[in-house]
Amino acid sequence: MAIYKLKTPISEEKVRKLRVNDVIYVTGIMITARDAAHRRALEFHKEGKALPVNLQGLAVFHCGPIVKKDDDKWMVVAAGPTTSTRMDLFEDEFIKNFKVRVVIGKGGMGKKTTNAMKKYGAVYGAFTGGAAVLAAKAIKKVRSVEWYDLGMPEAMWVLEVEDFGPLTVAIDAHGNNLFEDVQKKVEEERLKIYQKLGA
Amino acid sequence: MITKNSVEDVAVKLLYLAVTELPQDVKKALQQACREEESEAGKTQLKAILDNMELAEKTRTPMCQDTGVIIFYVKAGGQVKGLDKIEKALRNATVRATKEVPLRPNAVDPFTQKNTGDNTGRFIPFINWEIVPGDTLEITVMPKGGGSENVCALGMLSPGIGVNGLKKFVVDTVINAGAKPCPPNILGVAVGGGADIAMKLAKAALLRPLDQPNPDPNLAKLEKELYEAANSTGIGPMGLGGKFTVLGVKVDYAHRHPASYPVAVAVQCWAARRASARIYPDGKIEYLTHKVV
Missing domain, CATH: 3.30.1330 (60s Ribosomal Protein L30; Chain: A;)
Structure with missing residues (x-):
């Protein structure tokens, strides 16, 4: 296990150095995107329209933040991760088209996303579920909010972050998926546990 | 007045x-888990949980x-x-x-x-x-x-299988839940009464502090057995693998109908x-x- 501090824009070469179980901290620009923002971004791409922000080398965070406006300035109050599996629907195309390098969320992602990460060079960073204060502390500034018509949680928040983490690399750019490894081991344990319990 | x-x-x-x-007993259990967790990824998650907990207290935010x-x-x-x-x-x-x-x-x-x-x-x-x-x-x-609530489970088991069925049902609930309920979790387990009674007792069991074992020695033994079983799944903190999938298991019961064996598992996240x-x-x-x- 190694600890890396990454600055956006992150290069493919840097991301390919990371391995599952490494811990990363991201500094620079991170955008939030949940189901609706993923869908819209892919629609934009299909129609040949440019996204409001060039996502190449950036981090995308599966998160619906609580943001408040003080004197015309947005402030992130809480920003815990949401369950990433919902974004499995879009993430492979998202990585392919926009070249994001770090996908952040909780609970892990599936085969399709893992394959795209291997092919195009990206990693999945697991952020602790519920650790909303820790996340908010690392968010230094709201640079802009795009697609606010989608609602506060679903909008694309463009954030300046400093040492955002710790993120455990749970899917690397070499096809390794820590969540799948754990699930496999858990399945192997299941019968042993039944036996021990006499169940 | x-x-x-x-x-x-x-x-x-x-x-x-x-x-x-968090109440003292939950704080202590999380600190102990962080000290004793052997998986690197699990330890990283537990450390983040503790840092987040301290920050929340200090800044008075949820x-x-x-x-x-x-x-x-x-x-x-x-x-x-x-x-x-x-x-x-x-x-x-x-x-x-x-x-x-x-x-x-x-x-x-x-x-x-x-x-x-x-x-x-x-x-x-x-x-x-x-x-x-x-x-x-x-x-x-x-x-x-909501995340932990979504994996709560109720099983209307066969009375003939009895307590072994309960144990299997608890293990299956933990494995099916995986990373979803933000482990390490606390489990409230209740058997008997009826569908509604079992779930109500299971949820209320979550209120008993982690450092208070069940006053009934047989149930205290069952709690320990279920705790060890849940933790031997290896799901670990946030599902990234490790020793600590649960911080504790709390059991309660009501007498049951001869034909029914309702088992309820109420799942609580680390933010208990x-x-x-x-x-x-x-x-x-x-x-x-x-x-x-």
Whole structure:
């Protein structure tokens, strides 16, 4: 296990150095995107329209933040991760088209996303579920909010972050998926546990 | 005197305490897990949980963005006057805390999908009443997060399989839940009564502090056995692998119908939030789960 501090824009070469179980901290620009923002971004791409922000080398965070406006300035109050599996629907195309390098969320992602990460060079960073204060502390500034018509949680928040983490690399750019490894081991344990319990 | 106003103020305070600071027993269990966790990824997650917990306390902000659905447990002394005013006081407190703390509005109409915006609605906040001897009023609040609620499970098992079926059902519930309920979790397990009774007891069992084993030695043994079984799954903190999938298991039961064997598993996330206070007839307030200065 190694600890890396990454600055956006992150290069493919840097991301390919990371391995599952490494811990990363991201500094620079991170955008939030949940189901609706993923869908819209892919629609934009299909129609040949440019996204409001060039996502190449950036981090995308599966998160619906609580943001408040003080004197015309947005402030992130809480920003815990949401369950990433919902974004499995879009993430492979998202990585392919926009070249994001770090996908952040909780609970892990599936085969399709893992394959795209291997092919195009990206990693999945697991952020602790519920650790909303820790996340908010690392968010230094709201640079802009795009697609606010989608609602506060679903909008694309463009954030300046400093040492955002710790993120455990749970899917690397070499096809390794820590969540799948754990699930496999858990399945192997299941019968042993039944036996021990006499169940 | 226990007044509607004092109950409302105490309940606002309890909501604030619950979402910003974990009770001592949960804190200690998380610290111990962090010290003893052997998986690197698991340890990283536990450290982040502890850092987040400290920051929430220091900055007086909710430790998790999901401040839950609000559930109260009220133990009312039979001699307390004005019991008919308490429900109103607890609803008012919920509205106030939603603005003042703030809490995330989490009460949604299941048909229109409209969020009421203030954490109140039909049967919400939910109040569990218990009338006990005496003249004091004990209020507990449990803000219950959605991620862990979604993996709660009820099994109407065959009585013929009995307690072995219960054990298997608990293990299956933990494995099926995986990373979803933000482990390490606390499990409330209850058997008997009926479908509703089992789940109610399972959820209420989550209120018993982690450092308090079951007073019934047989159940204490079962709790330990289930705790070890859940942790030998290897799911670990946030599902990234490790020794600590649960922090504790709490068991309760009711007598059952000869034909039924209901088993309920209530799952609580690491942010196992609860806060209690007792109000005395002279108006004195004693906080039971948190230090209040």
